[in-house]
Amino acid sequence: MSVFDRSDSDEFARGARTLVIYPELPGKAAVGAEARLDEAEGLALAIGLQVVRKKHYRVRSPRAVTLLGGGQVEEIAEIGRELEIDLLIVDASLTAIQQRNLEEKTGLKTIDRTGLILEIFGERAATAEGRLQVELAHLDYQAGRLVRSWTHLERQRGGFGFLGGPGETQIEADRRMIRDRMARLRRELEDVKRTRSLHRARRKRAPWPVIALVGYTNAGKSTLFNRLTRATVLAEDMLFATLDPTMREISLPGVEKAILSDTVGFVSDLPTQLVAAFRATLEEVISADIIVHVRDIAHSESDAQRDDVLSILRDLGIGQSEDDGSGPEIIEIWNKVDLLSDERRLELTAIAKRNADILMISAETGEGVVAFKQSLSAIIAKRNIVRIITIPNNDGAILAWLHARGKVDVRSEGKGNLSIEVSLSQQLWGQFEKQFPYVLDLP
Incomplete structure (x- = not known):
């Protein structure tokens, strides 16, 4: 049921004149208030609401009845009358009592952050x-x-x-x-989850690594996904443009095939109902071989967004077992470098050069994408098994098969045979042994 379905008419569904407020509660940093208001406005715009005004309130002592102070509630009511507001969005979690009382005291239909995000998800x-x-x-x-x-x-x-x-x-x-x-x-x-598990198990038996894109909503994941796969996934300057996971095949240097997954964007204070409901979808991230954390490095709150993403990944059990090699490898991509000032770009470039797990790119212009693909190939190669084998030097089929799927270096040549060093995944070595069993018998 949509939050808008509860009104007496459909007038709020699109184009509603909306007032967005962010109540800064005790313990919340004031420096993020403006960015938080901008994000709340973006959420409202994502479902076609007309944001007439946005306002930040500092709440020193949250009230059980209305969350906000009495004077603040009166001011909101006055703004509502003056600007002919239809809808009040409170960028915080409201109890049912607080929501009802705010509606009664302001005369405005009211929804909180959770209701707003649920509305977007329901539409998308x-x-x-x-x-x-x-x-x-x-x-x-x-x-x-x-x-x-x-x-x-x-x-x-x-x-x-x-x-x-x-x-x-x-x-x-x-x-x-x-x-x-x-x-x-x-x-x-649960049925869907079992089906997904079967698909994941099937992919694990296949020789193809899985790469998952994660990041804060609107960080540019879908734009990067489209550039890498030449797909046409919805990629707009809009929060939660992507909800349902999308998987496509991509080609990487020295890798026969890899699977790239685009996932739902994360957001601060993601409603607990949605974290639980979308856990099955996010399990695609858990099963990935490589996780690419895409950051909008040009955003004023990029560091805070990074912390929110890493917090959700920790909730999923990711980021705790990488040291023993059992978990996916995580790399960080600083996207939207084309939006940086020259000074800021130089500063961030110096930082990125000191960290091998950070790459700077622009998914929009393509800058840095080639280096990014080479980095993915290098990570995949690290997990490969390297063996030295001998093959007939006139057997082009074997060489073609190996070159298409892994890294090949010729070590020596003589007596009609080639000695080569080959780097392949464990699954591909299994395929090779089945397809060319006679190679193993060569001297």
């Missing part, structure tokens, strides 16, 4: 799995807001006291209906 999810995940997250969110979400619940004041009125009966019926629907969705998602 394209696959059956994505829609299931969004619906499950939305029902979980709505379950605690039944009192304000269903107009017929106004009847709850009726009844005979100890028996309870029809309102209570209806609430319980609605809750049971939501619980039943959520249980069905979880079963369907």
Whole structure:
């Protein structure tokens, strides 16, 4: 159910005159307030809302009733009347009581950060799995807001006291209906998860490494994905342009084939309902051989965005086992260098040169992409097995097969044979031994 479906009309679905506020709560750094407001505005614009004004409030003592102070609530109501606002977006998590009280005191339909992100996800999810995940997250969110979400619940004041009125009966019926629907969705998602696991297991048996792009929303992952794969994944200057994971084959120097995965963008304070619902999708990241963390290095809050992404990866169990070689290798890509000033670019270039795991690129212009592909090849090669074998020097089929799939260096030549050093993955060595068993018998 969309957050906009609960209104009496469809006028809020698109073009609603919107006031965006960011309540800075105790412990939150003031320096990020402007960036946070800009991000909230971007989220609103992503679903076609008309942001008329945005405002930052410092909340010294959050109120259980409205979150904001009384004077702040009155000011919001006045802004709403003066600017003919239709919708209030509070860039924070609101309880059902706070949401209802803000609506009553300001006269404005109100949604919080969680509701806004859920609305975007509901509009963007394209696959059956994505829609299931969004619906499950939305029902979980709505379950605690039944009192304000269903107009017929106004009847709850009726009844005979100890028996309870029809309102209570209806609430319980609605809750049971939501619980039943959520249980069905979880079963369907488990089926999807099993199918994904089978696909992953099949890919693991195949000789192709999997590379996953991760990063903050709007960091440029889809633009990079399209450049590497020549695909046409939606890539716009818009938050959450990509929701459903997309996988394509890519070619890399000295690598027969690799699989590139584009994933949903992360965001600060991602609703817990969505983290849980999209865990099956994010498991594609867990199973990857290489994780490419794409950062918008030109963004004013790039460091904070990096911390948010790494925090979510840690929640997924990534970033804890790389030292023993059991986890995926993580490299960091500083994207959008074309947007940097000359001074800032020189400063960041000096930093990147001191860190082998950082590359600077522009997915938009293509700058640095060739070096990035070479870096991926080098990482894949590190996991390969190097063997010295002898082959007939007139057997072009073997040489062609090896050159297409790995790295080949001729060591010596004589007596009609070639001694060569070959670097291949374990799976490819298995394929080679099946296809050319006679090679192993050569002197």
